[in-house]
Amino acid sequence: MTREDIIKTVNSALAEEFEVEENILDPEANIKETLSLDSLSLVDLVALIQQTYKVKIPVADLPSIQTFNNLYDYIEAHLPK
């Protein structure tokens, strides 16, 4: 899966599941603010990524994921080979 594929599928899943317009998902925007996430819906995000990509994000790694680019990077680096 190329990075472009990841961005495309992540954005499409986020838009569908968080019920937002895809065009607001700016790569450098803050995820929590853009998707209005609280600590509870952060779990939803982790669950969604795990379900879609089989990539499990440990709680300890969450602080390093601030922007959408951080998220794409994380998935790209941890995708099962």
Added chain:
Amino acid sequence: MKRDVVIIGSGLGGLVCAFVLSRMGRSVLVLEKERQPGGCLQSYRRRGWNFDTGFHYVGGLAEGQSLHAAFDYLGLLSLPWHRLDPASERIRIGERMFSLMQGYEAFADTLSAQFPSQRKALSEYVALLAQTNRSSADVLNPRAEVTDWGTSLWGTGAYAYLMNTFHDAELVDALSGASLKMELKRDSLPLFTFLHGNGSYVESSWRLRGDGSLLVDALVRGIRSQGGEVLCGSEVTKLSEANGRLAYACCANGECYEADTFICDAHPAVACRLVEQSRLLRNVYRSRIARLENTSGMFTLALRLKPRTFPYVNWNQYIYREPGVWSAADAEVPAGGGLMVSCRVPQEGNAYAEQIDLLTPMPWSVCRMWQDTEPGRRGEAYAAMKADWAEACLTLAEECFPGLRSMIAEQYTSTPLTYAHYTYSPQGSAYGVRKDFRNPLQTVLSARTPIPNLLLTGQSLMLHGLQGVTMTALFTCAALVGKEKVWSEVFLREP
């Protein structure tokens, strides 16, 4: 008339929330779809006899033990409790017999006699049980030291822990043999659930002289005397919003009830279904809840015995055909998951048992083909399946109680389909959502939902069982009124 709190479902979790909140002066209304309250605690009546469904015994009621303070607060300690024999759990696995005793020392000593090389490991195990029991309310205690102790137990597999601690499959079977009160699944059951599910019974074990409806009636009486309401025959079909908040619970009979806060005591998937439209309850939460797996269900064979045939036994008997208690849980073979024999305490002065329940895990796969049928109209194949399972239960039970068949006056059965119908538990699950040590973050649900004034309670959240659901309900109340308030009301109360 607008209430402070409307509670959907009158299982133990819903009733405990209603009791606590009405006691704190909130106006509370409980809505129950069935004709009687109680959820998994309700009993049913046949030919003048009451039969239990989910309730059989409870642990930790003595002074200073894990359920004492909460049950005292709820007014449940004055019920006719009957303590089991010191060897309260007796386990037969193949030809081998084991006893689990009440009291930490007796528990470790008795097993050490059979497994002398394990004395040290057993002492450590009971110390862990004791710590679990002592700290069961710590989450509510504002002055308790915050540790990651509980978190690490959620992330540890119970089976792996037991095998790594004891390196003895037979002892692990013995220690797990009374655990039909949870789903013994190697690749999911967290150590936290295992310790909580067993710990309070090692403190002390009790039956009621009477059926589970005594608990339900006492709670409902308490709620009503505190100004709360419990309405049966009121099936909530929709939770709807007004001005960006949940505002109404509307029932199948057309009645709608307005409230500031809603607590759902049904399965979380039911809560999601009730909220048809909400900007706050987004797909992502709904899909996460929908993806959660559920624990397996139970088959129950309830027996009423001929008078003066079966001397009452004041302990629980567990019977497994062969070793491998942990691999038995998925068994589709009738009674392949092991059997629990639970005797109802007879009326005062009667040395003979009047009623006995035989319980065995029954996976949903056995029931799936009848999932769209209604009770009483499931057809002959279903009746035949139940007869097979009843037969297997009786065969296993007779290994410990020879001649039991000849003592039966009448018998009734229930399956996971029965639970699915009466409690809306998906797949008739006996213990709700399956907690998974590989993924506690997602499988151990919070009482809070994305909708600020919709809370959850019941066995699908943190803990199941009588003690677990009671504690979970206190956590739910704490989410509404603050844990300091719950802690001071329930645990720091003047006697």
